[in-house]
Amino acid sequence: MCNLDKIVERCKKGDRKAGEQLYHMFSAKMFAICIQYSKSREEAEDNLQDGFIKILESIGQYTGKGSFEGWMKRIFINTALEKYRKNRSLQVVEEVPDVVDEDDVGDDLSIPPNVLFEFVNQLPEKYRLVFNLYVMENMQHKEIAAMLGISDGTSKSNLARAKDILKKKINAYLRDE
């Protein structure tokens, strides 16, 4: 049994010290994910807090199948999306025309990860969420639409717009380098 498994087992028994160890093992990684799915740092901290409380309270449901990190990650994403849905005001369903997406970027670009991370975080929230769910979580548009309460078409067009903005940011960054 590796160190993480032991910590998880102790957490299941309600050991608060183990909970703290678990937090310090994953907080930086999970905070980055929370930032990707939150509209501000403060909200990301709230989501990290709420998500971690849920993890410790429901850790007994983790059966050991699949990666523990993946299980945690899903909880943080769901916590953030839940808040997004709660705080979002009633909106008329919008159908945005698809953006033609033909250009791609080169495959040998050397841009630091934190720069790309900031590019994504600068996207408008509705584009950023779709982009993250599609690219990072490999979700289908139908699933994204169900999770965010939007239509398939909106999900597709938001993704295309997100990519379009990111491409422009990359090109601007490369020009300035």
Add this chain to the structure above:
Amino acid sequence: MSENLEKLFKNALEQVSVEPSARVWERIDSHFVMKQRRLRRIYTYSGVAAAIILLLCITFLIPDKQTGIYPLAPVATLNPIDNSQNENQILAFTSTPRSIPAITRKREIRFTETDTRMLVPVQLNMSSLDDLRVEQPEKELKMPAVRGDFIPLVNGNALENQKKYLALLGGHEIVENAPKVKPTKEERIFMVGGYISPGYSSGSYHVNNENARSAQYDNSQMTGIFNLGGGLTFAVKPSKRISIETGLGYSRMGQKTSDAQVFVPRGDMVSYTTNTHAYTPLGNVKNQAKATVSTSENYLSLKGDQDEEGSIEQQFDAIEIPLAFRFHLNDNKIRFSILGGLGASFLVRNHTYVNYSGKKELMGEAEDIRTFNISTNVGLGIEYPLSKSIRLKLEPGFKYYLQSLSKNSNIDFKPYSFTFSTGIGINF
């Protein structure tokens, strides 16, 4: 077309870590400390409540050994000879002649003078005032000389005394015609029983506007659910008209929301078994079902090939400890009563189902559901005796929960239930 872009970002973002501020862990830690305190408080309160109920039961159930003791009644006796009083002797004063009207009117009483004599004080065989200050008058009652001088009042011992008293006055034939004093029944009884309770449960529902997007449900979509509960009751009856009841019951509350749009993914789609939350009227449910509620009636225009009409059913089962007061309206063969009280509910089951195409799939547990709730209940009781000590009980009732079932501040759902309990009660 943009695979390089996706790959670029995916690889980069997976490497990023950002250290959160130290206060995040402090808040998490304080959450668990507070939770532990809350739990301790609940255990303490539950313990106190249980102790009070136990104390009440003991108080009403243990027979009072002092019930045979009656306060000294005014003493009446007949002394036609002498009314002189010695200051050193104790006098017990009589009541008026009306205290024993049946005796004074009887012709069989062979008084030497007239049968309308006034009763006058008579001296007792006591020599000092301290003798009256006995804490245990029953001791005095056991003394035949004293017992014979007491006028009986209501209980069996008193009746015995009265017989002796009447015998002193005029002989046994008078005793035969003396007014019969019924010994009082022991009123302190208790009843244990069991019941089953079919019912209909729904709730008052309100979502504030901040949550309108995510909730997407309204009160008009909701209907109730039929259910069956049951339990045991225990009642004590400290007086003829009132009884106090408690027990242990199992009941179900919940709601059914129609007009839900259910998304059923195709076989090649990503499964919803692990990471999807479906939004229900009572908040998020971590979805374990194959299908999920994708959106509401408002978005039917977006309905896709995999969407079907369906409903969401949410069931919450609770163990309840009621504390109710019952007032008996009559004392006939068929007895009617009204009751009202409070109940403490501990949630033990929280299930949300999605119904579509004739299937009923378990989605999972709704989040942020209150596990401890207080309800109030009223009812009308009808009791019919099946034998001397067994009664058939019918009881239509109404129960209303005083707190929202959801802890989410945006969702206000207070369940209520109409029930029709049927059961048996055994008197002891």
